[in-house]
Amino acid sequence: MPGLQPEEWEALRLSLRVASTATALVAVPGIALGWLLARKRFPGRFLVDALVHLPLVLTPVVVGYLLLLLVGRRGLLGGVLDAIGMPLAFTTGGAVLAAAVMALPLIVRSVRTAIELVDPGLEDAAAVLGAGPWRRFRTVTLPLAMPGVVAGLVLGFARSVGEFGATITLAGSIAGETRTLPLAIFGALQSPMGEDAAVRLTLLSVALSLSALLLSEWFLQRMRVRGERP
Template identity: 55%
Template sequence: MLSADEWRVVALSLQVAFWGVAGSLPLGIAVAYVLARYDFPGKTLFDAFVHLPLVLPPVVVGFALLVLFGRNGPIGGLLEPLGIVFAFKWTGAALAAAIMGFPLLVRALRLAFESIDPRLERAARTLGAGPWRVFFTITLPLSVPGLATGALLGFARCLGEFGATITFVSNIPGETQTLPLAIYTYTQVPGADAQALKLSVLSVILSLAALAASEWLVRRSRGKSAHG
């Protein structure tokens, strides 16, 4: 059984992961579509930049966010008068998680867009449909399995985010303390191994569920393609 404090940690982790994915989804769709459908100078460099969080130490991402979105940062200083604060808030944890999970979201969506036959889009345009209508009525619906897969992979990555989060928003109970941060805290407290173990098991279960769901969606979409 989890204590009230542990349930709050779980609820905050799910909240951070959900908004991390939801907030990055529109940009992820746009970036994935551009990478899948267009060739342009600097595309390789742009692609590398998008996937940079996969290879950078998370603490570097967290420090960059702190510099940019801190109260005295160039972006954070502009947003604070509007009441938008990221530093040392759960919203900052969601931002850090979104950036770390963004490459997984984009990769899954890009593969989904690349698997769609461009002739379907060209046929719709020859029948008078504009680019936006083609995208929203043909391209996006056909990419739903990839979109769902990317969202689930991003969600799992957001749940496990630690380094960027603790660097950017610290480890504040009830505000920024997600599952990985709570587990880390318990490992530093003598006699709290049981709590750390409980949350570790729960974290594994949640991540496995997200990964299993994404794999099921991939298999289902492949099965439909084969029968189609």
């Protein structure tokens, strides 16, 4: 099978850039929400939990349409974004936003599970020794939960690489701008002579996703082993 064509390399580079940016964008909010849902009880907690995980159960096209209603040119925030020179609809930024929204629930779930496995007694001991909430989180909770946190970030990255429905709805399929790997595969399948390109891009996408899943599983195994230690 011949190597990737220039436009296919372009789709690969764009996918990696969009996925990396999206993962970085939601890393801190994802960790914060995971900690909040794992450690705090507050009014409306169920609603926050439901809203965070809503993209997991909604059709991605619906998520993309809701984002379009929010940040599109005629959306609630679209006029403001256009006025400050930061339009998101049908731009690379829109592709990043769509990928970030779809990746966030996976990151939050993984972080939440990891933090719930950390013994609260260790945090209480640090509090007795004078450590404040931020210091306890930074020196006790986060290091112990780190394998699960990293696993969540890897899963979020993999989800971003494979994002299709929300992206094509919010950002379209513009070569060099928003046409990531899934969109390039879809475009190749629409072309009478695009089968070879579709096969190449599919194999590449499978390899990327499988590598990310294996890496995530490795980190989760480390988390389980750490949790089983006396």
